[in-house]
Amino acid sequence: MTGPVDGRGRPVLTIDLDAVASNARLFAARASGALMAVVKAEGFGLAAVAVAEIALANGATWLGVATLDEALALRRSGLTAPVLSWLNAVDSAFEEAILHGIDLAVPGREHLLAVGAASAAVGRPARIHLQADCGMARDGSPKHGWTTLCALARRAESQGLVRVVGIMGHLGCAADPADACNAQGRRTFADAVRVAVLRGLRPAHRHLAATAATLNDPLSHHTMCRVGVGLAGIDPSGSTSLASPVTLRAPVVSVRDVLSGTPVGYSHSWRAPSKTRLALVPVGYADGLPRSASNRAQMFVRGRRCSVAGLISMDQSVIDVGSLDVVPGDEVTIFGPGSSGEPTVLDWARWAGTIEHEIVTGIGSRVVRRVRRSDDGSLG
Ligand SMILES: *Cc1c(COP(=O)(O)O)cnc(C)c1O
Numbered sequence: 382m383t384g385p386v387d388g389r390g391r392p393v394l395t396i397d398l399d400a401v402a403s404n405a406r407l408f409a410a411r412a413s414g415a416l417m418a419v420v421k422a423e424g425f426g427l428a429a430v431a432v433a434e435i436a437l438a439n440g441a442t443w444l445g446v447a448t449l450d451e452a453l454a455l456r457r458s459g460l461t462a463p464v465l466s467w468l469n470a471v472d473s474a475f476e477e478a479i480l481h482g483i484d485l486a487v488p489g490r491e492h493l494l495a496v497g498a499a500s501a502a503v504g505r506p507a508r509i510h511l512q513a514d515c516g517m518a519r520d521g522s523p524k525h526g527w528t529t530l531c532a533l534a535r536r537a538e539s540q541g542l543v544r545v546v547g548i549m550g551h552l553g554c555a556a557d558p559a560d561a562c563n564a565q566g567r568r569t570f571a572d573a574v575r576v577a578v579l580r581g582l583r584p585a586h587r588h589l590a591a592t593a594a595t596l597n598d599p600l601s602h603h604t605m606c607r608v609g610v611g612l613a614g615i616d617p618s619g620s621t622s623l624a625s626p627v628t629l630r631a632p633v634v635s636v637r638d639v640l641s642g643t644p645v646g647y648s649h650s651w652r653a654p655s656k657t658r659l660a661l662v663p664v665g666y667a668d669g670l671p672r673s674a675s676n677r678a679q680m681f682v683r684g685r686r687c688s689v690a691g692l693i694s695m696d697q698s699v700i701d702v703g704s705l706d707v708v709p710g711d712e713v714t715i716f717g718p719g720s721s722g723e724p725t726v727l728d729w730a731r732w733a734g735t736i737e738h739e740i741v742t743g744i745g746s747r748v749v750r751r752v753r754r755s756d757d758g759s760l761g
Contacts, residue, residue: 388749392631392664392715396427396752400624400718402439404612407623409440411595412606417443417465417588419609421451426669426741427613427627430458431752436612437462445607449473452483465510467549468520475499479507486549488512488521493533497542509534510547511582513573515566515589517553527573531580538582547586548574552601555593556617563594567601574603593618614718615726615737627726627741628717629748633682634661635709636702645699646691651676653690653701660687660707664715665696669743671733678732681714681723682707716740 409416418436420429433444433455444460446452447468455464466478467486476499478485487493487509500507511534514521522530537543550570554560570589577584587603592611594601597618610617614625636658639645643653653659662680666672675693679686683705690701700713719725730737 388751390632392629392668392748394427394744394748394750395628395630396431396750397624397626397628398431398435398752398754400614400626401427401432401435401612403624404614404626405436405439405441407621408592408595408606408608408611412590412608413599413602414588414604414606415443415586416441417445417605417607418612419445419591419607420455420612421445421447421609422742425610425613425615425738426744428750428752430455430460432612433460433462441608443605443607445609449475449478449483449485453477453481456481456483465547465549467510467512471495475507476503479503479505482508484508484510484546486510486512487530487534487543488514489526490530490533493530493537493543497537497540500542506538506541507543508546509543510549510586510588511545511573511577511584513548513550513570515550515552515569515573516562517551519551519553521550524569524572528576528580531577531582535581545577545582545584547588548577548582548584549587549607550589551591552589552594552598555591555598555601558593558597558618558620563598563601567598570601570603592616593620596621610738610741613741615741617736617738625718625725628723629664629715629744630717631662631664631713631715633707633709633711633713634663634697636660636707644691646675647694648692651691658702658704658707659690660700660702660711660713662698662700662713662715663696664748665694665698667695668745668748669740670698670715671729671735671740671743673734674729674732678729679724681717681721682711684722686722686724 418441424432452466465484512521554562588605590601595606687700714723
């Protein structure tokens with residue numbers, strides 16, 4: 382136990398699992414093949430295990446994460462569904478991955494060698510997904526190395542070191558369905574699969590689409606869609622209305638009445654334009670509120686939106702509540718689904734000049750997570 386877990390007096394991020402469930406059902410219905418629930422980065426800042434469990438209960442059959450540590454944490458929590466981990470350095474604990482039945486992405490020769498060596502060490506073939514770069518120059522094999530990678534993987538397969546169970550790619554511009562780079566990425570992926578088959582591989586799973594492509598680009602679905610941020614209620618393409626599971630609340634710590642001209646916060650970047658009341662909210666940039674949203678963002682208290690006054694500090698922010706009768710202990714909603722008029726994650730992203738992903742994954746570890754089912758109100 383590292384501190385109070387009930388959230389009393391502290392900022393709390395409430396995660397509505399029914400909203401995640403409804404998003405999972407929507408994606409499972411849209412995907413022409415299987416649905417992989419991507420729960421990297423603590424399930425996009427929510428709660429990886431809870432999101433994984435509810436997604437698996439609502440149509441997902443696979444789990445996906447970036448790192449091996451994230452994959453092992455899912456196994457430790459008792460989840461037995463197939464898990465794929467795709468972002469690991471060559472000196473990662475691949476032996477442990479193989480022993481825990483975790484699938485590994487292989488983006489090149491060095492990874493194939495490292496995974497093959499781990500497999501020889503534990504005496505069990507690794508399950509791998511060859512990863513092709515489909516136009517991002519980021520985390521898959523470039524085209525020019527692909528044929529060789531497939532040939533090497535086939536050899537490792539015949540030596541009993543690996544089983545190539547999948548081919549994966551990723552689209553760089555899926556949030557903009559009209560972008561020609563999507564068709565180009567699909568072609569690159571189709572070519573990659575063709576080459577793999579020509580080299581003797583028989584990958585049962587071929588997956589390219591993430592959230593935006595699952596919603597907008599059926600030609601990209603192949604045998605599986607990998608959906609992450611969509612489960613958190615965020616559609617990068619803005620095309621589909623999803624259920625928002627997150628609400629961030631904190632209690633007012635103190636209030637004060639100030640005279641016109643009173644400077645607020647570091648650097649005095651804001652001065653009261655007239656006599657007003659200020660409320661102190663114990664959430665700052667260390668808790669994930671982007672400092673770049675200072676003097677623009679709003680919070681919701683006593684049924685009204687109130688502006689952030691001055692620079693957001695590391696641990697705290699000040700809001701201008703005007704003439705509202707706000708008292709210490711009042712509940713402030715920093716963001717939520719928006720149904721009561723409170724700001725949303727999208728509002729915060731716009732105020733900060735960023736994307737919604739960065740807001741939800743940035744919520745700090747000091748913020749208590751409270752997982753809720755709206756049907757029974759239970760807290761977990
Ligand atoms: C994060 C990630 C996903 C999930 O993307 P969303 O847009 O969040 O659905 C899928 N595949 C890979 C390789 C990723 O890194």
